[in-house]
Amino acid sequence: MPHGMESESRKLLGRLREALGSDREGQARLNQVVDLIAGSMQTEVCSIYLFRDPETLELCATKGLEPESVHKTRMRLGEGLVGRTARSRVAVNTADAPSEKGFRYMPETGEERYPSFCGVPIQRLGDVLGVLVVQSKNARLFTADEVYALEIVAMVLAEMTELGAFVGEGAALMARHQQPVLFRGSIAQEGASEGTVFLHEPRVVVTNPISDDPDVELKRLREGVETLRKTVDTMLTGARTADADQIEVLEAYRMFANSSSWVKRMEADVESGLSAEAAVEKEQSMARARLSKAGDAYMRERLSDLDDLSNRLLRILTGQGADARAEIPENPILVARNIGPGELLEYGKALKGIVLSEGSVGSHATIVARAWAIPLVINASGITREALNGDVILVDGEQGVAHLRPDDNVHAAFRDKLAMQTRAQERYASIRDLPAQARCGSVVSLHMNAGLMADLPSLEGSGAEGVGLFRTELQFLIRNQMPRRSELSALYSRVIEAANGRRVNFRTLDIGSDKVLTYMKPNDEPNPAMGWRAIRVGLDKPGVLRMQLQAFIRAANGGPLTLMFPFVTQLSEFRSAKAEFEKAIQREDKLGHPLPSSVEVGAMLETPSLGFAPDAFFEEVDFISIGGNDLKQFFFAADRENERVRRRYDTLDVSFLSFLEMLVERCSKANVPLSFCGEDAGRPIEALCFAALGLRSLSMRPASVGPVKHVLRRVDLTEVKAIMDKSAAKGEQSPRRAVSDWLVYQV
Numbered sequence: 001m002p003h004g005m006e007s008e009s010r011k012l013l014g015r016l017r018e019a020l021g022s023d024r025e026g027q028a029r030l031n032q033v034v035d036l037i038a039g040s041m042q043t044e045v046c047s048i049y050l051f052r053d054p055e056t057l058e059l060c061a062t063k064g065l066e067p068e069s070v071h072k073t074r075m076r077l078g079e080g081l082v083g084r085t086a087r088s089r090v091a092v093n094t095a096d097a098p099s100e101k102g103f104r105y106m107p108e109t110g111e112e113r114y115p116s117f118c119g120v121p122i123q124r125l126g127d128v129l130g131v132l133v134v135q136s137k138n139a140r141l142f143t144a145d146e147v148y149a150l151e152i153v154a155m156v157l158a159e160m161t162e163l164g165a166f167v168g169e170g171a172a173l174m175a176r177h178q179q180p181v182l183f184r185g186s187i188a189q190e191g192a193s194e195g196t197v198f199l200h201e202p203r204v205v206v207t208n209p210i211s212d213d214p215d216v217e218l219k220r221l222r223e224g225v226e227t228l229r230k231t232v233d234t235m236l237t238g239a240r241t242a243d244a245d246q247i248e249v250l251e252a253y254r255m256f257a258n259s260s261s262w263v264k265r266m267e268a269d270v271e272s273g274l275s276a277e278a279a280v281e282k283e284q285s286m287a288r289a290r291l292s293k294a295g296d297a298y299m300r301e302r303l304s305d306l307d308d309l310s311n312r313l314l315r316i317l318t319g320q321g322a323d324a325r326a327e328i329p330e331n332p333i334l335v336a337r338n339i340g341p342g343e344l345l346e347y348g349k350a351l352k353g354i355v356l357s358e359g360s361v362g363s364h365a366t367i368v369a370r371a372w373a374i375p376l377v378i379n380a381s382g383i384t385r386e387a388l389n390g391d392v393i394l395v396d397g398e399q400g401v402a403h404l405r406p407d408d409n410v411h412a413a414f415r416d417k418l419a420m421q422t423r424a425q426e427r428y429a430s431i432r433d434l435p436a437q438a439r440c441g442s443v444v445s446l447h448m449n450a451g452l453m454a455d456l457p458s459l460e461g462s463g464a465e466g467v468g469l470f471r472t473e474l475q476f477l478i479r480n481q482m483p484r485r486s487e488l489s490a491l492y493s494r495v496i497e498a499a500n501g502r503r504v505n506f507r508t509l510d511i512g513s514d515k516v517l518t519y520m521k522p523n524d525e526p527n528p529a530m531g532w533r534a535i536r537v538g539l540d541k542p543g544v545l546r547m548q549l550q551a552f553i554r555a556a557n558g559g560p561l562t563l564m565f566p567f568v569t570q571l572s573e574f575r576s577a578k579a580e581f582e583k584a585i586q587r588e589d590k591l592g593h594p595l596p597s598s599v600e601v602g603a604m605l606e607t608p609s610l611g612f613a614p615d616a617f618f619e620e621v622d623f624i625s626i627g628g629n630d631l632k633q634f635f636f637a638a639d640r641e642n643e644r645v646r647r648r649y650d651t652l653d654v655s656f657l658s659f660l661e662m663l664v665e666r667c668s669k670a671n672v673p674l675s676f677c678g679e680d681a682g683r684p685i686e687a688l689c690f691a692a693l694g695l696r697s698l699s700m701r702p703a704s705v706g707p708v709k710h711v712l713r714r715v716d717l718t719e720v721k722a723i724m725d726k727s728a729a730k731g732e733q734s735p736r737r738a739v740s741d742w743l744v745y746q747v
């Protein structure tokens with residue numbers, strides 16, 4: 001920028017600092033700010049619009065428009081040029097506002113007299129707080145330097161808004177981070193809890209957006225960047241022994257840290273009067289605005305690298321490093337953009353709930369949260385910007401919502417809900433040691449799903465008979481390198497030991513689809529759920545499968561062993577997998593290791609095809625476990641990861657039930673034990689219907705064992721079956737309604 005402009009912007013910032021430093025009340029400060037900007041930019045109008053709520057912008061101060069319109073003129077996000085600036089998060093600059101797309105005439109402001117319009121978003125780290133607008137009578141485009149100067153000022157305004165500089169009595173300006181906010185996300189793990197916000201990445205607070213001395217700030221910035229580069233170099237040296245992929249990622253990271261254009265832009269910001277921290281934030285905001293629009297996956301990744309680097313640099317500059325992380329409060333509810341399973345494991349089971357602004361139902365963190373039955377809401381967009389450490393928060397996993405700083409009514413209703421849940425838990429505890437025996441005498445065995453050592457204690461508390469599904473991939477997912485055989489066998493033997501004689505059904509590695517190992521070469525597949533996954537990988541590249549099979553045998557240490565293969569779609573796959581197991585037995589025998597006292601080798605039925613396999617399959621397999629999550633997605637052709645379709649089809653749809661019924665018949669004819677271990681087994685109505693069809697073994701999350709047992713003990717399964725048949729005879733799509741209505745009358 002030309003030198004003259006630079007010192008202009010610096011002068012303006014100097015005056016702004018004085019205005020902001022005064023002990024005036026919020027509204028008076030805002031008024032002074034618009035006066036200063038209009039004077040300095042030589043425009044007739046300068047206005048500040050701030051968000052009242054996430055959808056509505058309100059004119060909060062103006063120089064030049066009708067003063068009566070302040071706090072009266074409002075527009076929705078996207079509406080008019082101001083709304084467009086907020087939505088697009090980039091400057092809107094025009095010499096002919098009335099003919100611009102989206103222009104909205106607001107008579108109360110008298111603005112039709114001003115054809116020139118320039119609006120810039122007031123944003124902080126990609127979070128748009130409002131819009132700063134200048135307008136003038138003289139029909140002209142604002143120059144790039146003027147727009148830049150406005151962006152600099154907007155940056156300072158964003159920081160001051162965040163710090164509450166414009167909150168005041170009389171002004172209709174609410175302090176940020178104080179109102180109740182409801183976040184609607186998606187359901188990832190049911191359950192409800194009340195607690196205190198614990199931010200995974202605490203907000204960095206910048207208290208000095210305007211620099212006292214640009215030279216000092218430049219020096220600080222350069223030193224900060226230098227430290228950052230050294231940190232990245234150290235990370236890279238540390239990763240030298242790791243695999244090539246990780247190094248590649250870090251190399252890209254270093255390239256950014258060394259990028260001279262990034263640093264130059266920040267230096268220019270500092271020269272215009274911003275402090276080093278504010279300059280980093282300004283560039284970070286710009287990158288986040290671009291990130292939200294980037295369609296290209298490569299571009300998105302690079303921009304998020306830059307975001308990450310900016311965070312590191314901010315922590316270096318402010319000294320608010322990782323050790324500044326707040327102490328974990330009582331009843332912590334973790335709030336984060338996203339979180340890896342390793343980090344989640346570090347926090348441990350102490351967490352009362354988790355709310356993520358991103359995340360997905362199949363992510364590893366979700367898997368861990370589910371395994372631990374921690375209520376989890378994902379896609380709660382914007383929560384990391386709004387929540388502060390220490391805020392009260394209510395997580396409702398059933399509804400997929402989080403109430404931040406709830407008002408008294410919401411809080412009271414929520415407490416009632418929690419109390420009801422506690423009463424239900426007490427009821428379940430009283431039947432923990434009783435069998436899940438229905439009134440007709442049929443007994444259903446209930447098992448739990450697990451995947452981590454930390455899950456095993458639940459075996460005792462839940463009343464499950466054993467582990468019906470042990471997802472071995474979790475151990476692989478939470479590491480950053482392939483575990484060794486000795487580590488695996490040690491882990492599996494600890495699992496067997498902790499199960500204390502109860503059956504543990506180990507499933508061999510189920511990777512691919514949504515479960516991607518960072519240390520394995522990624523496969524760019526058009527549709528990974530139907531791609532190279534689970535037993536397909538195991539058979540094509542048997543190294544890992546063999547290692548795992550050996551580890552199981554060693555862990556059994558002469559005791560019984562049960563294992564199953566995931567995603568078997570045809571007889572030949574089962575035969576090949578079983579042949580691998582037999583080879584492993586022979587190998588271990590030769591090596592002199594004790595062989596298991598008894599062995600059961602099963603298959604997971606997760607595609608419809610296996611249901612129609614030749615009789616030989618049912619004769620050769622020792623047991624079958626229905627992986628309902630996958631089976632359902634293939635049966636209905638509805639991606640289990642896709643929010644739009646994943647709940648579209650009812651598990652109790654007659655067509656799905658008749659498929660299950662066929663499986664029950666085929667298994668009973670061949671005398672093969674059949675169980676169901678998908679999520680649906682843990683839902684009481686589903687469990688009832690499955691049992692009524694003849695399924696006698698269900699495996700579920702530990703927290704579901706109590707509710708399922710409770711409901712099974714209340715009913716006669718032949719009656720449930722009669723209701724299902726009647727509903728089908730009536731031509732109903734699903735017996736869900738009929739069964740739930742009937743259940744209400746069963747005491």
Ligand code: PEP
Pocket residue numbers: 469471510606626627628629630631677678679
């Ligand atoms: C299933 O598909 O139902 C299952 C139990 O396996 P996962 O959820 O691990 O794919």
Ligand code: MG
Pocket residue numbers: 566606627629630
């Ligand atoms: Mg599956």
